[in-house]
Every structure is written in C-alpha cells, then in structure tokens.
Amino acid sequence: MADDHNAPATPDPAHLDALRDAFAATAPEPAVGQIWRARWQHTAQLVLVLRTDGVSVSAAPITPDVELGDDLAVIVDDDASPFGYAVLVWTGLTADLPVRVLDVHLGDIDRAALAAVEGRRGIGAPITHPLDERAQVRDAISDRMEALANAVWASEAATTIDLTAAMKAKGFTPGKLAPVVGVDAGEIMAVARGDTVPTPELAERLGPLLGIEPLDLLGARRLDPDLVWAFDRPSLRRPLRERAEAEGFEDEGAFRYHVATAELALAARQTKSTSPRDRYLGLIRDYLDAR
Amino acid sequence: MGDRILRSIIAGDNDAYGRVVTEQAKKVVYTTNLPRPGGGAWADNDAWDLASEFFTKKKSVESTLLAATDDDSLNAYLYTVLENQIRQKLRGTTKARIKRRLQELLDEEDWVEEPDGFWSRRQDPRTAFGGRDAELQAATWEVDVQLVKWRDDAKRNSPFAERESLVQLLDAIGETAGGAVHIDTITDVVARRFGLSSLPTVEPLDLSDEASDVADPGPVPEAQLEAQDDAIDAAATAVSVYGDLSPDQRRMIPYAEQSVRKAGDHLGWGKTKAGRVQKRLEATYKAELGHLNDGERLAVLDELAELERPGISDMDRPQEDS
Numbered sequence: 001m002a003d004d005h006n007a008p009a010t011p012d013p014a015h016l017d018a019l020r021d022a023f024a025a026t027a028p029e030p031a032v033g034q035i036w037r038a039r040w041q042h043t044a045q046l047v048l049v050l051r052t053d054g055v056s057v058s059a060a061p062i063t064p065d066v067e068l069g070d071d072l073a074v075i076v077d078d079d080a081s082p083f084g085y086a087v088l089v090w091t092g093l094t095a096d097l098p099v100r101v102l103d104v105h106l107g108d109i110d111r112a113a114l115a116a117v118e119g120r121r122g123i124g125a126p127i128t129h130p131l132d133e134r135a136q137v138r139d140a141i142s143d144r145m146e147a148l149a150n151a152v153w154a155s156e157a158a159t160t161i162d163l164t165a166a167m168k169a170k171g172f173t174p175g176k177l178a179p180v181v182g183v184d185a186g187e188i189m190a191v192a193r194g195d196t197v198p199t200p201e202l203a204e205r206l207g208p209l210l211g212i213e214p215l216d217l218l219g220a221r222r223l224d225p226d227l228v229w230a231f232d233r234p235s236l237r238r239p240l241r242e243r244a245e246a247e248g249f250e251d252e253g254a255f256r257y258h259v260a261t262a263e264l265a266l267a268a269r270q271t272k273s274t275s276p277r278d279r280y281l282g283l284i285r286d287y288l289d290a291r
Numbered sequence: 292m293g294d295r296i297l298r299s300i301i302a303g304d305n306d307a308y309g310r311v312v313t314e315q316a317k318k319v320v321y322t323t324n325l326p327r328p329g330g331g332a333w334a335d336n337d338a339w340d341l342a343s344e345f346f347t348k349k350k351s352v353e354s355t356l357l358a359a360t361d362d363d364s365l366n367a368y369l370y371t372v373l374e375n376q377i378r379q380k381l382r383g384t385t386k387a388r389i390k391r392r393l394q395e396l397l398d399e400e401d402w403v404e405e406p407d408g409f410w411s412r413r414q415d416p417r418t419a420f421g422g423r424d425a426e427l428q429a430a431t432w433e434v435d436v437q438l439v440k441w442r443d444d445a446k447r448n449s450p451f452a453e454r455e456s457l458v459q460l461l462d463a464i465g466e467t468a469g470g471a472v473h474i475d476t477i478t479d480v481v482a483r484r485f486g487l488s489s490l491p492t493v494e495p496l497d498l499s500d501e502a503s504d505v506a507d508p509g510p511v512p513e514a515q516l517e518a519q520d521d522a523i524d525a526a527a528t529a530v531s532v533y534g535d536l537s538p539d540q541r542r543m544i545p546y547a548e549q550s551v552r553k554a555g556d557h558l559g560w561g562k563t564k565a566g567r568v569q570k571r572l573e574a575t576y577k578a579e580l581g582h583l584n585d586g587e588r589l590a591v592l593d594e595l596a597e598l599e600r601p602g603i604s605d606m607d608r609p610q611e612d613s
Contacts, residue, residue, distance in 0.1 A: 009342040010309035015349040019356065023301050042360045064350045067489040071425065085350050106357075125428035130570040131578065132432065133488055136496045139567055 027105050027234035030057050033114050035082060039103040040151035045144040048089050060094040061141045062087050068134050069124040074117045082107020091120045095145040100232035153253040161217060163192040166210040181205040197224055223260055230280035231256045239288050263287055294361040315369040316341040324500050328380035341373050354492045371495040382487045390478040396457055409471035420468035424476060430467040431484040434459050437582050460484060497537040529594030532579050540572045544599040547572055
C-alpha cells in the first residue's frame with residue numbers, strides 16, 4: 001500500500017481472494033458445520049448450520065466481534081474458523097431458516113469446534129441491562145434472523161381466485177363442469193378448496209369456461225412443495241438471480257414465482273426422472289440453459 | 292437500489308473498493324460530530340488515514356462486503372465502520388483516564404497491590420482470581436451507577452456521587468473475585484459498564500457521541516458543594532444529559548411516558564424498536580438523574596422536552612461536546 005495521500009487506499013488482494021472464490025463457486029447442498037452467508041432481499045447474516053433436513057436449516061448467527069458475546073455466544077478460534085480470524089456463534093439466537101436464504105458457502109468448522117458450539121458455553125456475561133451496548137447488537141442480529149426465517153416467495157401480482165364463485169357465476173357446478181374438462185368432480189372441488197394445484201392442462205381448459213386467465217388459476221394456488229424445493233436449491237440461486245436481472249426482475253422471489261407459474265407450469269415436457277423433485281430440477285435447469 | 296459497485300468489487304475490482312472507501316472516509320471526516328482523536332481540526336489527510344486503516348483489517352474488509360446487499364447499504368456500512376474506527380480511538384483515550392482514576396481509588400480505598408498490577412481487597416487472599424471476566428462483568432451490571440459527567444463549565448458537580456459509583460463497582464468486582472484481579476481486567480470491566488466496550492465491526496448502533504469524560508474530578512470544597520446543591524440548574528443538566536443521548540433516544544424524549552405502541556405510532560417505529568429505545572432512555576435517565584429529588588428531576592425532564600420539541604431549529608439545539 002503506497003503511503004501516498006494523493007492516491008486512494010486500496011485493499012490487499014490477499015484479504016479478498018478466499019471471499020471472491022466463495023462467491024464464484026457453485027454452492028453445495030446444506031450440511032452440518034457449514035458457514036453460510038444467508039441472504040433474502042435486503043437482509044444478510046452469517047450463519048452456522050447446526051442441523052438440516054434439506055428443506056430448512058437450524059442455524060446460529062455468526063458475527064466477527066468476539067468481545068461482544070453474551071453467556072450463550074461461543075467463540076470459534078481463528079485456527080478453527082475458515083476466515084482466519086475468530087468469530088462468535090450466537091447459539092442463543094439459533095433459528096430455523098428455509099434453505100432458500102442460503103446464499104454463499106464460506107467454509108466449514110471442524111467437529112471439535114462444532115461440539116464446543118453445541119455445548120453453548122458462552123464467553124460473555126448475560127445481557128441484562130438496557131444500556132449494555134451488546135443488547136443493540138443482539139437485537140439487530142435477532143431481527144435479521146427473524147426476517148430470514150420468514151423469507152417466502154411472493155408474487156408481485158398475487159390474486160385470490162374464488163373458483164366456487166366463478167363457477168356459480170357461469171352456472172356451473174363441479175358435477176356439470178367435470179365432464180366438460182375431462183376430470184372427476186372431486187378434483188374440481190379439491191382445486192376450488194385450494195387443496196391441490198390444478199395441472200397446467202386443466203388450467204388451460206378451465207380458464208376460458210370460467211372467464212379466468214389460466215395463469216391466474218395457477219398463480220392463486222399453493223405451489224407444489226417439490227417445485228418449491230427444487231427452486232430453493234443453493235446451487236441454482238446464482239444462475240436464477242442472474243436470469244432474474246436479465247429479465248428485469250429485481251425481486252428474486254417474484255422471479256421464481258413467475259418462472260414456476262408462467263414458464264414451467266405450461267411446460268409439456270416429460271422426463272424420465274424417478275421423482276417429482278428430479279423432474280422439477282431438470283425443468284429449471286433446462287429453462288436456465290435455454291436462453 | 293443498484294448493486295453495480297458491490298458486484299464489481301466482489302468480481303475483483305480492488306480500485307472500486309478503494310474509491311468507495313475513500314469517498315466514505317471523506318464523508319465521515321466532513322460530517323462526523325466526533326472530535327478528532329488527538330485534537331485539532333479534521334483535515335483531508337485524515338480521510339486517507341481512515342481508509343488506509345480500514346484496509347489493514349481483513350475482518351473489516353470482508354465483513355463489510357458480507358453485510359452489504361446493494362450499493363446503498365455498502366456505503367452505509369462503510370460509513371459506520373469508518374466512524375467506529377474513530378470512536379474506538381476516543382474510547383481508548385477515555386479508558387486510559389479511567390485506568391488512572393481506578394488506580395487512585397483502589398489506593399484510597401485501601402486495596403492491596405500484590406504482586407504488581409494485581410489488586411485485592413484487604414480482607415481477600417492475594418491469590419489471583421481464576422474465574423472468567425464475564426463473572427466480574429455480570430456483577431457490575433447489577434450495580435446502579437450514577438453517571439454524572441464532570442465538565443469544566445458545569446454549574447453542578449457531584450463528584451461524590453460519581454466516586455461512590457466507581458467504588459461500588461470496585462466492591463462488586465472484589466466481592467465476586469474474592470482474590471486479586473489485574474488492573475487491566477478491572478479497567479476493561481468498569482469501562483464496559485460505562486458503555487466503553489469494543490465496538491462491533493459493521494453493526495450500526497444507536498450511540499451518543501464519544502465526548503464526555505467519565506472520570507471523577509476529585510473532592511470539591513464543602514461550601515461550594517452546598518451552594519451548588521441549593522441552586523440546581525435544570526437547563527444545564529438537561530443540556531448535559533441531552534448531549535449523552537443517542538439520536539433515537541432524543542427522538543423518544545417527548546413520548547417517554549406514553550405506551551410503547553403510541554410512542555411507536557408517533558415516531559413511525561414498530562413496537563419492538565419503540566420498546567427497546569424507551570427502555571434505554573429510561574435507563575439513561577435513571578443513571579444520570581437518579582440522584583435528584585422529584586422536583587429537580589421533573590425540572591430537568593421539562594427542559595429536555597423543550598430541547599426536543601418539534602420545530603426547534605438545529606441552531607437552537609445544544610451543540611455536541613468537542
């Protein structure tokens with residue numbers, strides 16, 4: 001670093017190499033002991049994965065300020081930390097986060113460090129006084145974990161379709177509509193109750209009869225959990241975000257919803273995969289590769 | 292909100308990182324209310340020094356990028372990190388003064404220094420305390436401390452109240468330790484109790500300015516004290532307290548007695564934030580006004596309400612300590 005006050009100061013590239021590599025790498029599936037940058041919309045927080053079932057992770061937030069911990073905040077020493085400096089794991093603020101918020105995998109801690117974290121023996125005094133500055137740090141972390149725990153996809157133009165009212169308005173009953181669209185009356189009723197998502201083909205047939213856009217019929221219902229699972233894979237996060245930007249979407253959740261309902265819902269593709277999850281993963285990858 | 296600059300830095304543009312840090316360093320130097328450590332006026336070279344210091348710390352360099360989600364938040368976090376660098380230096384200076392004062396008090400209170408640097412109450416063994424600092428810290432948070440700040444121009448000094456608080460803190464530490472504690476540990480623990488702990492790397496906190504001296508000025512002639520006791524200047528006390536409040540605490544002044552929900556509605560805050568700030572304000576009042584009688588306290592609160600009255604211009608507000 002030149003000691004020349006006329007030139008701006010610049011970072012030591014060595015301080016950023018590992019971080020840049022992490023951002024550029026393809027993210028793995030979540031596993032215990034991993035440290036991630038979790039992020040959703042404008043909230044970001046480092047977390048340590050303590051447990052996972054592939055759909056959500058039980059994660060404790062991490063901060064770099066080892067002197068500010070409470071009685072449940074455990075230090076991971078610099079030789080056990082992937083950053084090369086000690087970090088603090090706030091085990092008292094552990095929360096269940098959906099896998100969709102995992103953004104960048106930054107490294108892992110070893111079993112000994114993990115065992116120490118799970119022992120929850122913190123280094124600091126309990127935070128009991130409102131003027132203790134650590135209270136503000138803890139509260140800010142807690143707020144971010146809550147925001148991440150509540151991360152959902154949101155359609156920017158979500159609509160609620162009352163299918164029962166729409167049928168009545170057109171003079172249909174489920175029994176009369178069913179043979180017209182080629183399904184059982186029970187399936188019509190299940191869609192009306194919101195218990196199932198109509199297939200794209202059914203939406204295409206129902207829509208014109210009821211005066212509803214097929215896409216709205218699909219968009220107003222819960223998405224197939226296997227479809228959501230596929231979209232939430234950490235390995236797809238960066239390519240989906242890049243595609244979202246290319247398509248003019250600022251909100252990656254809204255973009256996922258758009259792709260799920262507008263692009264994939266009408267895909268007639270059939271694959272030979274063995275499970276719905278694999279099928280959806282294939283559809284998403286094909287969509288990303290197509291343009 | 293764009294993230295072009297943030298993404299370019301993550302993609303490898305070191306010059307972009309240098310430019311944005313230097314920009315924020317200049318902004319800090321030109322807009323901060325904090326005094327310049329070491330004295331004197333802020334100058335352009337200080338911005339370069341701030342930026343250079345930032346880049347010596349891998350923790351700061353990485354943590355800022357990991358916290359930011361777009362260019363606006365990157366700038367905001369950088370401002371916080373750089374300003375905290377200044378705060379940390381100021382706290383170091385104050386802590387050094389606290390250490391000197393504590394050594395005087397330990398001597399005055401007949402503690403024993405044995406071996407060098409290790410202090411124990413006379414009735415305690417000379418063996419070193421083998422527990423954790425956290426135990427000593429927890430004990431200090433149980434002590435109600437009166438934070439009357441000593442100022443050259445204050446019309447009311449209460450040095451005994453200040454001294455008494457320091458002695459109570461030392462007693463709490465001694466009682467918990469039951470043995471000898473190093474003066475650096477005692478200083479760290481007491482400093483943290485006074486809100487002089489290490490600052491977080493990137494977390495923006497709602498803080499008052501690092502201006503006031505917490506040290507005890509020493510005994511004041513009794514006659515002078517009596518005269519001062521008879522003539523509390525509510526306005527001067529209010530100005531002193533106001534200077535110690537954070538921005539959010541100041542905004543809460545008019546609504547301190549209202550329900551959390553109503554206070555939040557007035558301020559445009561959620562219930563959680565309003566509740567937290569109200570608690571901090573109540574605790575600050577207790578610490579700084581707890582030694583006053585009811586009438587004196589009400590007079591000061593009235594003056595504080597006037598200082599934060601909507602519509603009062605910034606020119607009429609008390610300026611921060613320098």
